[in-house]
Amino acid sequence: SQQGEEDPQALSIQEGENATMNCSYKTSINNLQWYRQNSGRGLVHLILIRSNEREKHSGRLRVTLDTSKKSSSLLITASRAADTASYFCATGSYNQGGKLIFGQGTELSVKP
Amino acid sequence: SAVISQKPSRDICQRGTSLTIQCQVDSQVTMMFWYRQQPGQSLTLIATANQGSEATYESGFVIDKFPISRPNLTFSTLTVSNMSPEDSSIYLCSVGGQGAYYNEQFFGPGTRLTVL
Numbered sequence: 001s002q003q004g005e006e007d008p009q010a011l012s013i014q015e016g017e018n019a020t021m022n023c024s025y026k027t028s029i030n031n032l033q034w035y036r037q038n039s040g041r042g043l044v045h046l047i048l049i050r051s052n053e054r055e056k057h058s059g060r061l062r063v064t065l066d067t068s069k070k071s072s073s074l075l076i077t078a079s080r081a082a083d084t085a086s087y088f089c090a091t092g093s094y095n096q097g098g099k100l101i102f103g104q105g106t107e108l109s110v111k112p
Numbered sequence: 113s114a115v116i117s118q119k120p121s122r123d124i125c126q127r128g129t130s131l132t133i134q135c136q137v138d139s140q141v142t143m144m145f146w147y148r149q150q151p152g153q154s155l156t157l158i159a160t161a162n163q164g165s166e167a168t169y170e171s172g173f174v175i176d177k178f179p180i181s182r183p184n185l186t187f188s189t190l191t192v193s194n195m196s197p198e199d200s201s202i203y204l205c206s207v208g209g210q211g212a213y214y215n216e217q218f219f220g221p222g223t224r225l226t227v228l
Contacts, residue, residue, distance in 0.1 A: 033216065040202055042221035043155075045113065088154060090217075097168075098143050098208045100217055102155045 006089060006103040014111050019076040021106040023089035024069075030093045032065055032072050033100065037086045046074075046087075081112045114139050114207050116220035124226045125195055132191045133223045135205035140185035143208035145217065146178070150201045158203075161188050195227045 005024045013019055023032070031050045035043040049056045049065045049072065056063045062075040076083055086107050090100040115138040125131050135144065143162055147155040158178055159167040167180040181189045192199050206219045 040222070040224065042204060043219040045216060045218055048216050097160065099145060099157050099160055104154050
């Protein structure tokens with residue numbers, strides 16, 4: 001069963017705007033990862049944040065993690081049409097033997 | 113990160129037949145995983161394939177339907193047996209990170225399967 005819930009399910013913005021996607025999960029985790037998927041292709045790893053971290057940056061991406069609320073957010077700043085994709089969060093814990101449990105995903109559309 | 117390739121990239125198959133999907137990694141990895149992504153859905157783990165041991169299947173997936181091989185540290189196969197249209201999905205392999213990248217997973221490009 002899926003651990004994560006993501007919202008919104010779909011998001012449509014204009015180029016240059018910021019996009020925020022949220023992920024909630026149910027059980028204890030050691031890390032949370034965000035992935036991008038373009039048009040049903042393979043998943044691209046964006047960023048991993050560990051349970052003892054609160055915020056992480058990578059280029060135009062900012063990820064936050066609130067373990068007390070069991071939630072994470074992914075912020076894409078100054079979005080581009082090329083950011084149009086589905087974004088998934090996935091949780092991992094050491095006692096899961098390395099496997100990931102994925103959220104339902106957010107479909108982002110960035111209009112030029 | 114590891115470079116992962118999958119073959120075939122896509123296929124259209126007839127009901128009742130079987131398809132074997134190959135996953136090749138450019139470095140030795142301990143942990144490999146197989147996921148299914150049904151149309152418009154998220155990813156669901158099918159099984160974990162570690163070299164030298166039997167694959168571990170998740171609830172709802174059985175070896176007779178999805179036999180997996182893991183002959184060495186760079187290669188794995190997943191077979192979708194006795195296919196039905198409900199098996200139409202994208203199948204993805206992934207590898208677990210090593211060392212400092214522990215628990216990061218990197219995915220192959222996926223195999224898009226359509227069953228008629």
